[in-house]
Amino acid sequence: MRIADDVQTNAAPGRDTATAARGVARHVAIIMDGNGRWATARGLPRVAGHRAGVQAVRRAIETAVQLGVEWLTLYAFSSENWRRPASEVLDLTGLLRHFLKSEIAELKAQGARLRFIGDRARFDPDIQLDLGHAERDTAGNTKLNLVIALSYGARAEIVAAAQAAVREIAEGRFAADALDETRFEGFLSTAGIPDPDLIIRTSGEQRLSNFLLWQCAYAELVFLDLLWPDFGAEAFAAALAEFARRERRFGARPG
Secondary structure (H helix, E strand, C coil): CEECCCCCCCCCCCCCCHHHHCCCCCEEEEECCCHHHHHHHCCCCHHHHHHHHHHHHHHHHHHHHHHCCCEEEEEEEEHHHHHCCHHHHHHHHHHHHHHHHHCHHHHHHHCEEEEEECCHHHCCHHHHHHHHHHHHHCCCCCCEEEEEEEEECHHHHHHHHHHHHHHHHHCCCCCHHHCCHHHHHCCCCCCCCCCCCEEEECCCCCCCCCCCCCCCCCCEEEECCCCHHHCCHHHHHHHHHHHHHCCCCCCCCCC
16 A cells, blocks of 8 residues: 555544544545556456446445445546547446446445536436436435546536636626635535545556545545455555544644
8 A cells, every 4th residue: 555645633624523533534535546457467358347346336335334434436437538449438338327227226225325526418318317316316315425426527627616606706696705715615516525534546546637636635645556446345444544543734733
């Protein structure tokens, strides 16, 4: 396990501290990386890696519920992923269709509430309908808030939020000098979602790849050398244990 050097209380200011007091990050976000390399190393087509990655998603959700994580955000499909070969994009969207058809009932039974962020308009109409249905069908669940980032890019999210704020200012809804961080957050696709306490990235890469750039300002970063299809309960627990060891000061000096 490789750990970022940025060591900073275990709950963000203004956030619920009960989960952190148990040594568990309230909100964990994961950059699920390495499906293609996992498949290549085994002489398999890339789609086999993506299918194995779906199994890792199931394990991550189950483990989050077992360990008491309240919010889990998964970076499933970036805005840049549309640039991949058409055959791979087709495989990925096919897996998304399968996930939405086959997994929602199980997620509902597990008590997971689904929310999707990102530009869903880029997906085919049937997928858009299934995304909305999944959100509505799980809206009453309270055991785990599961956020899935699809066709998501943080820079585009911030630009869209800025545009929305400018429109409201132009319409006279509030003055420009009243736009502070708290108000701006309300224009982001993650409005109402607590900032992530911990971001995990698999595959050994150490970068954020345009993921939650505004929201992760004070997140702890944990980089794992294993590929996403190999991610399981042990790796998840180890990342949470590393988080629990860190002192988070949010720019202040230690007391």
